[in-house]
Amino acid sequence: MRGSSMPDIGAKNELVVLDAIRNAPEGSSQSEVVRRSGLSRQAVSLITRRLMERGLVETDGTRGEGRGKPRTVLRVSPSSLLAAGVHLDPAGISLVMVDLGANVVAERAIGPPGTDPDAGVHRIAEGLEELLASLHGEGWHSPSGQRASDVLLGIGVAAPGGLDSRRGVLVDPPWMPGWWNSSLAEMLSHATGRPAVLDKDTNAALAAEIWAGDRLSEQTVLYIYVSAGIGSAVASRGRVQRGSTTQAGEIGHLPTGLDGPLCGCGRRACLSVFTDVRAMLSRFDAAGTGTGPGTTDPSEVADDGERLDALLAAATAGDPLGSQIAREHGTALGEALRTLIGIHDPHRVIIGGPYWRALEPLSMPHVLERAMQGNGGRRGVTISSSAFGDDVGAIGAATLYLGRELSPTVR
Numbered sequence: 112m113r114g115s116s117m118p119d120i121g122a123k124n125e126l127v128v129l130d131a132i133r134n135a136p137e138g139s140s141q142s143e144v145v146r147r148s149g150l151s152r153q154a155v156s157l158i159t160r161r162l163m164e165r166g167l168v169e170t171d172g173t174r175g176e177g178r179g180k181p182r183t184v185l186r187v188s189p190s191s192l193l194a195a196g197v198h199l200d201p202a203g204i205s206l207v208m209v210d211l212g213a214n215v216v217a218e219r220a221i222g223p224p225g226t227d228p229d230a231g232v233h234r235i236a237e238g239l240e241e242l243l244a245s246l247h248g249e250g251w252h253s254p255s256g257q258r259a260s261d262v263l264l265g266i267g268v269a270a271p272g273g274l275d276s277r278r279g280v281l282v283d284p285p286w287m288p289g290w291w292n293s294s295l296a297e298m299l300s301h302a303t304g305r306p307a308v309l310d311k312d313t314n315a316a317l318a319a320e321i322w323a324g325d326r327l328s329e330q331t332v333l334y335i336y337v338s339a340g341i342g343s344a345v346a347s348r349g350r351v352q353r354g355s356t357t358q359a360g361e362i363g364h365l366p367t368g369l370d371g372p373l374c375g376c377g378r379r380a381c382l383s384v385f386t387d388v389r390a391m392l393s394r395f396d397a398a399g400t401g402t403g404p405g406t407t408d409p410s411e412v413a414d415d416g417e418r419l420d421a422l423l424a425a426a427t428a429g430d431p432l433g434s435q436i437a438r439e440h441g442t443a444l445g446e447a448l449r450t451l452i453g454i455h456d457p458h459r460v461i462i463g464g465p466y467w468r469a470l471e472p473l474s475m476p477h478v479l480e481r482a483m484q485g486n487g488g489r490r491g492v493t494i495s496s497s498a499f500g501d502d503v504g505a506i507g508a509a510t511l512y513l514g515r516e517l518s519p520t521v522r
Contacts, residue, residue: 124150126519128158129167133187133211133517134328138171140182159185166191166255167211187211188254192517193263195239195305196509198312198502199224199270199295200465201286202339202414204231205505206238208246208259211517213323213510216251216259217242218502226289228281228298236302239266264516265306266299267508269315272342276357279309285340308512313342313360314351315507319499320461321349322510328520330458333451334497335444337464339415341386345455349520363387367446369439385443388466391436392418395425398432416466423469434473441474445481452482452492463497465504471496 131147132139139147145155162168169188173181189212198205204224208217221238224231246259253262273282279296281287296309310318317334321327328349336342343360345352353359363383364376371380384390392415426433448460462471462478475496482494499506 123519124148124154125158125162126517128155129162129187129517130328130519132159132162132168132185138174138184138186140174140184142182144185166253169254189214190216190251191253191255191262192513193259194509194512194516195242195263195266196315196505196507196512197235197239197266197268197299198315198504198508199231199235199268199284199287199290200312200338200504201271201284202416202465204235204238205502206235206242207502207505207509208242208263209506209509209513211513213319213506213513215502215506217246218505224287224290228290228293228295231290232295232298232302235299239303263305265308265512266303267315267510267512267515268295268299268307268309269312269504269508269511270295270309271338271340272311272313272358272361274309274311274357276308276310276314276353279307281309306512308515310351310353310508310511311342311344311357311360312336312338312504312507313344314353314357315511316463316497316499316503317344317346317351317461317507318510318514319503319507320463320497321346321351322514323498327459331455333455333457333460335448335460335462335464337386337462337467337470339388339466341382341444343451345457349518362447362451365447365450367443369443369446371439371443380443382443382447385439388415388419391440392422395422395432395436416469419466420469423473426473437470437473438477440470441477442481444474445478448478448482448494449484452490456490457492460492460494461497462494463499463503465501467496468500 127148131144141155145152168185171184171186173183189210192211193208196207204221206219207215209215221234243260251259271284275282281290281293281295283291296307300307313336316336331347334344341363343362364381367380367382369380371384373379374381374384422433426437
């Protein structure tokens with residue numbers, strides 16, 4: 112894979128103009144770009160012309176703006192650039208190629224990471240090459256006629272913490288001891304010939320929402336990531352807050368105030384006691400109720416995702432314990448959100464992650480009931496589910512790289 116970069120649009124003002132156009136999904140006139148960017152009309156006109164020559168911006172008809180002649184509508188051309196995303200998770204590795212609109216143009220899964228990081232990185236590099244080959248075979252090209260490999264900016268990688276995003280190192284991710292202290296970004300960059308960045312999967316998921324969401328870059332957004340464990344991320348004005356060691360957002364041991372068992376940390380009724388998927392499954396398995404996964408040997412089931420589906424199916428069918436576990440998941444998460452809303456004062460809360468789609472129907476009503484009590488309801492914060500599906504980690508990883516290259520708030 113041949114490396115490529117975008118030094119020709121690296122000037123700050125060009126990024127500001129591109130960002131102003133990209134953040135208006137309905138299209139933007141040059142006058143609107145002037146207002147949003149704070150640049151002079153002459154500067155915006157010159158920069159817009161350059162961006163159009165490079166194929167990054169295109170016109171899309173005209174529209175009236177009060178009195179005077181109709182204004183030309185400007186839009187970002189989504190297929191002008193690509194980024195690759197890799198979600199490294201103990202359950203499996205997901206790969207995607209996304210365009211400037213965070214639209215997935217190619218994807219594949221390559222199974223669990225294994226215990227050897229060198230072998231795992233080699234598989235990732237091969238998988239990305241195969242995605243490019245499939246796009247070439249389909250005849251994919253940018254508006255300027257370039258092939259996918261020529262407009263691929265780089266690679267974003269999302270993984271569970273702990274990790275060091277500044278150094279691109281996996282420090283001690285859970286259930287992946289063979290990958291501890293691996294210089295993953297450097298290894299992947301060497302294997303592919305592309306620049307690579309690494310961040311937590313929670314931060315990546317929030318990055319996807321900000322990149323694709325209407326005006327989210329102007330708000331404070333709290334993201335709750337529902338996976339094998341529970342995590343969070345927060346961004347203000349388009350910038351994700353990572354903390355001093357990329358460990359911000361670790362909320363598993365947040366106290367819920369509920370009546371619950373003792374946690375391994377020594378405190379009682381931590382959030383993870385109710386929301387960690389393996390804790391939920393173990394509780395159901397131990398009951399041996401005769402329904403759902405209670406009588407299923409875990410070794411006979413493909414993965415925790417399938418076991419969780421079985422638990423939730425039992426809950427939907429009226430199984431008392433399954434219903435209680437699902438209800439307590441939402442109640443505990445809602446109580447945690449009451450605390451987090453008070454801490455972060457967000458405009459919006461978004462809940463997503465690999466397991467949220469399955470849990471949402473049974474969990475969300477209880478989340479809303481608890482979270483909107485007290486200050487949560489009075490402050491007018493909105494709570495909604497992510498529009499992205501199970502691939503949010505990989506999509507978010509790709510948008511992390513897009514943001515690094517093209518966002519004026521990140522550079």
